[in-house]
Amino acid sequence: xxxxxxxxxxxxxxxxxxxxxxxxxxxxxxxxxxxxxxxxxxxxxxxxxxxxxxxxxxxxxxxxxxxxxxxxxxxxxxxxxxxxxxxxxxxxxxxxxxxxxxxxxxxxxxxxxxxxxxxxxxxxxxxxxxxxxxxxxxxxxxxxxxxxxxxxxxxxxxxxxxxxxxxxxxxxxxxxxxxxxxxxxxxxxxxxxxxxxxxxxxxxxxxxxxxxxxxxxxxxxxxxxxxxxxxxxxxxxxxxxxxxxxxxxxxxxxxxxxxxxxxxxxxxxxxxxxxxxxxxxxxxxxxxxxxxxxxxxxxxxxxxxxxxxxxxxxxxxxxxxxxxxxxxxxxxxxxxxxxxxxxxxxxxxxxxxxxxxxxxxxxxxxxxxxxxxxxxxxxxxxxxxxxxxxxxxxxxxxxxxxxxxxxxxxxxxxxxxxxxxxxxxxxxxxxxxxxxxxxxxxxxxxxxxxxxxxxxxxxxxxxxxxxxxxxxxxxxxxxxxxxxxxxxxxxxxxxxxxxxxxxxxxxxxxxxxxxxxxxxxxxxxxxxxxxxxxxxxxxxxxxxxxxxxxxxxxxxxxxxxxxxxxxxxxxxxxxxxxxxxxxxxxxxxxxxxxxxxxxxxxxxxxxxxxxxxxxxxxxxxxxxxxxxxxxxxxxxxxxxxxxxxxxxxxxxxxxxxxxxxxxxxxxxxxxxxxxxxxxxxxxxxxxxxxxxxxxxxxxxxxxxxxxxxxxxxxxxxxxxxxxxxxxxxxxxxxxxxxxxxxxxxxxxxxxxxxxxxxxxxxxxxxxxxxxxxxxxxxxxxxxxxxxxxxxxxxxxxxxxxxxxxxxxxxxxxxxxxxxxxxxxxxxxxxxxxxxxxxxxxxxxxxxxxxxxxxxxxxxxxxxxxxxxxxx
Amino acid sequence: xxxxxxxxxxxxxxxxxxxxxxxxxxxxxxxxxxxxxxxxxxxxxxxxxxxxxxxxxxxxxxxxxxxxxxxxxxxxxxxxxxxxxxxxxxxxxxxxxxxxxxxxxxxxxxxxxxx
Numbered sequence: 011x012x013x014x015x016x017x018x019x020x021x022x023x024x025x026x027x028x029x030x031x032x033x034x035x036x037x038x039x040x041x042x043x044x045x046x047x048x049x050x051x052x053x054x055x056x057x058x059x060x061x062x063x064x065x066x067x068x069x070x071x072x073x074x075x076x077x078x079x080x081x082x083x084x085x086x087x088x089x090x091x092x093x094x095x096x097x098x099x100x101x102x103x104x105x106x107x108x109x110x111x112x113x114x115x116x117x118x119x120x121x122x123x124x125x126x127x128x129x130x131x132x133x134x135x136x137x138x139x140x141x142x143x144x145x146x147x148x149x150x151x152x153x154x155x156x157x158x159x160x161x162x163x164x165x166x167x168x169x170x171x172x173x174x175x176x177x178x179x180x181x182x183x184x185x186x187x188x189x190x191x192x193x194x195x196x197x198x199x200x201x202x203x204x205x206x207x208x209x210x211x212x213x214x215x216x217x218x219x220x221x222x223x224x225x226x227x228x229x230x231x232x233x234x235x236x237x238x239x240x241x242x243x244x245x246x247x248x249x250x251x252x253x254x255x256x257x258x259x260x261x262x263x264x265x266x267x268x269x270x271x272x273x274x275x276x277x278x279x280x281x282x283x284x285x286x287x288x289x290x291x292x293x294x295x296x297x298x299x300x301x302x303x304x305x306x307x308x309x310x311x312x313x314x315x316x317x318x319x320x321x322x323x324x325x326x327x328x329x330x331x332x333x334x335x336x337x338x339x340x341x342x343x344x345x346x347x348x349x350x351x352x353x354x355x356x357x358x359x360x361x362x363x364x365x366x367x368x369x370x371x372x373x374x375x376x377x378x379x380x381x382x383x384x385x386x387x388x389x390x391x392x393x394x395x396x397x398x399x400x401x402x403x404x405x406x407x408x409x410x411x412x413x414x415x416x417x418x419x420x421x422x423x424x425x426x427x428x429x430x431x432x433x434x435x436x437x438x439x440x441x442x443x444x445x446x447x448x449x450x451x452x453x454x455x456x457x458x459x460x461x462x463x464x465x466x467x468x469x470x471x472x473x474x475x476x477x478x479x480x481x482x483x484x485x486x487x488x489x490x491x492x493x494x495x496x497x498x499x500x501x502x503x504x505x506x507x508x509x510x511x512x513x514x515x516x517x518x519x520x521x522x523x524x525x526x527x528x529x530x531x532x533x534x535x536x537x538x539x540x541x542x543x544x545x546x547x548x549x550x551x552x553x554x555x556x557x558x559x560x561x562x563x564x565x566x567x568x569x570x571x572x573x574x575x576x577x578x579x580x581x582x583x584x585x586x587x588x589x590x591x592x593x594x595x596x597x598x599x600x601x602x603x604x605x606x607x608x609x610x611x612x613x614x615x616x617x618x619x620x621x622x623x624x625x626x627x628x629x630x631x632x633x634x635x636x637x638x639x640x641x642x643x644x645x646x647x648x649x650x651x652x653x654x655x656x657x658x659x660x661x662x663x664x665x666x667x668x669x670x671x672x673x674x675x676x677x678x679x680x681x682x683x684x685x686x687x688x689x690x691x692x693x694x695x696x697x698x699x700x701x702x703x704x705x706x707x708x709x710x711x712x713x714x715x716x717x718x719x720x721x722x723x724x725x726x727x728x729x730x731x732x733x734x735x736x737x738x739x740x741x742x743x744x745x746x747x748x749x750x751x752x753x754x755x756x757x758x759x760x761x762x763x764x765x766x767x768x769x770x771x772x773x774x775x776x777x778x779x780x781x782x783x784x785x786x787x788x789x790x791x792x793x794x795x796x797x798x799x800x801x802x803x804x805x806x807x808x809x810x811x812x813x814x815x816x817x818x819x820x821x822x823x824x825x826x827x828x829x830x831x832x833x834x835x836x837x838x839x840x841x842x843x844x845x846x847x848x849x850x851x852x853x854x855x856x857x858x859x860x861x862x863x864x865x866x867x868x869x870x871x872x873x874x875x876x877x878x879x880x881x
Numbered sequence: 882x883x884x885x886x887x888x889x890x891x892x893x894x895x896x897x898x899x900x901x902x903x904x905x906x907x908x909x910x911x912x913x914x915x916x917x918x919x920x921x922x923x924x925x926x927x928x929x930x931x932x933x934x935x936x937x938x939x940x941x942x943x944x945x946x947x948x949x950x951x952x953x954x955x956x957x958x959x960x961x962x963x964x965x966x967x968x969x970x971x972x973x974x975x976x977x978x979x980x981x982x983x984x985x986x987x988x989x990x991x992x993x994x995x996x
Binding site: 015018019020022023025026027048049050054055058059061062063 | 908909910913927928929932933934935936937939940948955956957958
């Protein structure tokens, strides 16, 4: 609008001038010519009028943008390359940041979640974070002065029977206070009352929104209906919204029911020596810091140790913000990945800067023209930055798309490995991060051509035959190579780690082994004899399935997170002063065929067998580590040991050691002594406690363990229709699962390293080809003076080699420090492993040199005459 | 042979323009003509200075503009003085007179000295 007005105002003046000259007797053409001469440049006048008006900032910006778009469209190939490169860089960063954001930065979903702490009993050095003894928890709650409220949670799975198919439900037993600490707000009904949360209270249950929809078709009148859990009837008092979740969740198992913890009649609940998986959460009083609470609970721990020395001597209490506890395993690795992906972005920036520099050189005539037409230097730099920012925003937008795609792929493989993975997604903070990254990168790579412009005047005067070296572009290449190397080293170290782990002998044969979880019907667990019968019947029935070789039950399966453990004492040795002086043993209640199913080797004596019944004398089988540690230079067979609070058992055999917590299990780690005993020899009260939990059955199959699910279900149902089978999976899958977090790290680091390698090679290629094109005349003259193509080739490749070697040297130094952050993930390879470092350095060097070989070849084949004529 | 052109001291062009416009609404071309006539061809205002100055003054609020038809039937931008412009003109005129007197005194005095 304004432009049109301005134009017609000036045109009017011009026409008047012409008209005047015509009136003075000139011909129309002469008048026009004279007027035009007098008028000067119409555009110049317009520009000055715009300036005089102090043209709106927005106007000129829009103009810059329009111009930039036009110029970017003209260079479509370059634009696409740049946007693609940036999309990779920004996208990868956004994806990883959205994970960091969801897992580490976002608050937990509880009200005032920053005030919620998790408390653990500590028994250094064996267990820095053990679950609490229930009676201890009750004392903590009574004695502390720093928490508004303390609550306890425990896992509790239930068989749901009654209406419809029997179903195994994940659940929690929670104190009424835990619900208030976590701010649980049922959208129907209420939480537990203190009267319900005590032994002998009225059986009540809170159900999840998902169970309410699934089993009760979202019945609004759900209150007052009841659920049959483990054969007992529970009245529904409330429905928890889907948005509420209990802390300390494993994988994707969502709890469907919660019952009052204090109603539990499990014997370990009433014994300070037991730590039956009680997790304690507390809400700090207003104004109380975590440190103050720590001091308070240290005092309590000391008092309890004095009062109950047998159970509590040497025990402490740790107080940690709940979020820190939930993400402690992954925060280091996530920040590592964020750093790695930052490197990728820097490499991408260097690449783009290089591309734009080359273009800025090609645009020198255009810029010179614009300067001559009166554009100020500032205006041109602004224009160039506008272009860079446009590019980076386009890259950012494409990156967002890539990131949301990448995140969903990532989540599929990461859900089991990452806590809080359901929190990962795009939100304002992620968008802000992407935006900031785009601006940052735009300025970063945009400054290069702008700087080039400010120097271009200077260079022009000195242009000769030998093109000046471009120190800045060389530096960019060096930086790219130096940044790529640590990523490649990290990827290579992870490959070696996984390779090493694959070669590890787990101590058992997971191949052709199937795992199923079975929970007994309420009738089956009513008495000791009925439980023993249930084990025997199930094993006998399952064995009859044709593809099954052998079947066993165990209470503690390796690599599943089970770690039932107790202090052990060798009879005849001096009695220890306190529990915590005793070694801790991993306990494996098992049935006779356990060894046959797992193929754990029998080293000495015998394994438990059919004759080790509840009537026989208690027996125990230990592993080779326990034999070595407890009985150095002695024969363990025939010795007796005491486990926990039970009576003595006689050792009848020694078996091979099993990597219990994963293939990377360290023999020096917390539990390494392993003890097997017949499940049927447990005293009735304990047997009942064990039998109400889920029973792990392991099956050795004669061929592939897949496809046996239906046969297995049918077999179990035929024994007791109320038994529930769940979670059937091959043991191979469980073993592979222990590698999942490392595999994910490898995949991500590998991807980043691959992108880095690609970008760095393209960068080297670009710089060398540019340098060759700049040196065309020089090369021509050299060849005319007798240089052979080989000499030219050597000279150009040499240039590339020097750059990449410098980068590699810097990268090796950087990797030396940076691999520190990876060391906890490595296995069987040192973080500065010379073989890995050397291999990666040589590989990267070769790739870098081949990237400069192609343009060198082109340069050396140039026709000297054509080369001389150029320019 | 046109008389020698004088360079206008900084800020003087604005004063001339305001003064000419003060006589009544007028378009750019006529302003240039009028300055040339009144100064007896001594002052020639280039379009390159005139229009930026007009736009600057308009932007400052000293001038307002209307699009009107000329006697030949074409649309032209007619500038007129705003109240703010008029008081600015008065101030500037007084200023100019003071300056001219002062400069005149010095120039004449210096002339007398040389003589």
